[in-house]
Amino acid sequence: MDTVPMELPVNPPVKPMLAKAVADIPPGQVYEPKWDGFRSIVFRDGAEVEIGSRNEKPMTRYFPEVVEAVLANFPQRAVVDGEVIVADTARNTLDFEALQQRIHPAASRIKLLSETTPASFVAFDLLALGDEDLTERPFAERRAMLERCLADASPPVHVTPATDNLDTARRWFAEFEGAGLDGLIAKAADLTYQPDKRVMTKIKHKRTADCVVAGYRVHKSADNRIGSLLLGLYNDEGVLASVGVIGAFPVAVREELFERMQGYVTTFDAHPWNWAAHEQGERTPRRNEQSRWNAGKDLSFTPLRPELVVEVRYDYMEGERFRHTAQFERWRPDREPRSCTYDQLERPVRFNLADVLSGG
Incomplete structure (x- = not known):
């Protein structure tokens, strides 16, 4: 224009x-x-x-x-x-x-x-x-x-x-x-x-959370490099919900991660984000889903057994997901995946937007 x-x-x-x-x-x-x-x-x-x-x-x-x-x-x-x-x-x-x-x-x-x-x-x-x-x-x-x-x-x-x-x-x-x-x-x-x-x-809120690694997408540069790891948390019903991704890794780390993840690859039949069990509106990744913000971007992924736990940094939540891409902090082999729940997250006190706009 x-x-x-x-x-x-x-x-x-x-x-x-x-x-x-x-x-x-x-x-x-x-x-x-x-x-x-x-x-x-x-x-x-x-x-x-x-x-x-x-x-x-x-x-x-x-x-x-x-x-x-x-x-x-x-x-x-x-x-x-x-x-x-x-x-x-x-x-x-x-x-x-x-x-x-x-x-x-x-x-x-x-x-x-x-x-x-x-x-x-x-x-x-x-x-x-x-x-x-x-x-x-x-x-x-x-x-x-x-x-x-x-x-x-x-x-x-x-x-x-x-x-x-x-x-x-x-x-x-x-x-x-x-x-x-x-x-x-x-x-x-x-x-x-x-x-x-x-x-x-700028001063932004920084927090950490322990998340389950539930899948990966390959990097656009090569099929043997991790592009992003998909993160999950267990909700009150015991269902592993998708909360976001981490993806800022050096090239060497992307290749190391790809090799490491191969030992956890599984089928969708044995995965909590099984397409056949998916219901419309559930906030989990979907096969062949297209991003409405990035036309043509493939959001399908390789499923992993939900056994690995990673600690990530995040700004804040928007609904049930991280508002921005989370950042890798460290692996947590000492944590059980089932312990990675929403209860660990700090929830901000609700505040009225109208009061902010009016300077109240």
């Missing part, structure tokens, strides 16, 4: 400013919730709106309701950095899976989803206003201007909460995860806007 010609002091495409991960919340910063959505720089020039993305490809066509909201709430000429999110209204939490479904080639589907799973825009930085380029201004000034120019904005446009109080930031870090948020972002008050540079910091 071609970009819309605009005459703004900051014109699309623009790569967003990025954050580097740190272990602890740094003191003396401005803190914001870390939203779990699509990072988007929104450009408005009169009647023209463009929703940019991190990879600089416009997302405008996928979110017509956000375009309408921008026209109704933004100043006539402005460039705003923020996040496109979708809320699960029943649970009052973020729903990243529903957000991913919004990227669809069919116009009819886009229109339907804009009505059934409408998106919101959370603003957190102001790059331009009117004829003025603000990227060289300190963040504290940009933030104050953002609050003023969107003071009368109404949902689905929001301004993210922000604080310079470290105790408040620590409370947010603990509480907001219950609304589906991803941690905190910390920015220096005098920070200029620096596209594509990791000059902010």
Whole structure:
């Protein structure tokens, strides 16, 4: 899609400013919730709106309701950095899976989803206003201007909460995860806007879990290399449920893992994720399943006897699965597979998404 010609002091495409991960919340910063959505720089020039993305490809066509909201709430000429999110209204939490479904080639589907799973825009930085380029201004000034120019904005446009109080930031870090948020972002008050540079910091929740290795997929580079290991946990009914994968291994390790896994290969008839026993809607991998996010990606796998236990690092859960790809920590030969249950997982306290959006 071609970009819309605009005459703004900051014109699309623009790569967003990025954050580097740190272990602890740094003191003396401005803190914001870390939203779990699509990072988007929104450009408005009169009647023209463009929703940019991190990879600089416009997302405008996928979110017509956000375009309408921008026209109704933004100043006539402005460039705003923020996040496109979708809320699960029943649970009052973020729903990243529903957000991913919004990227669809069919116009009819886009229109339907804009009505059934409408998106919101959370603003957190102001790059331009009117004829003025603000990227060289300190963040504290940009933030104050953002609050003023969107003071009368109404949902689905929001301004993210922000604080310079470290105790408040620590409370947010603990509480907001219950609304589906991803941690905190910390920015220096005098920070200029620096596209594509990791000059902010992000603090995310890190946890470990002992999981059963239930299968593998080969790597795209060779059939004798592990691409990913499929992880399972036993639920309250004693059924091994799929919770995610680990897959970031060096080449040599991928080949060693492949050799090691051969001793555990089994048939689907003897596997807890037996296709014949699969019921529609069960959250376990399915033979020849296609990823709705990666068209054409084969999600079939080689089944393994559920005898190996691995400890993994994960950010947080989305439903019954790890939200992101888990990271290998260590093998746990001392753990019995049946002891790998959901009970070991730390569950965040539920928190109302609406209270986050309102700064409550």
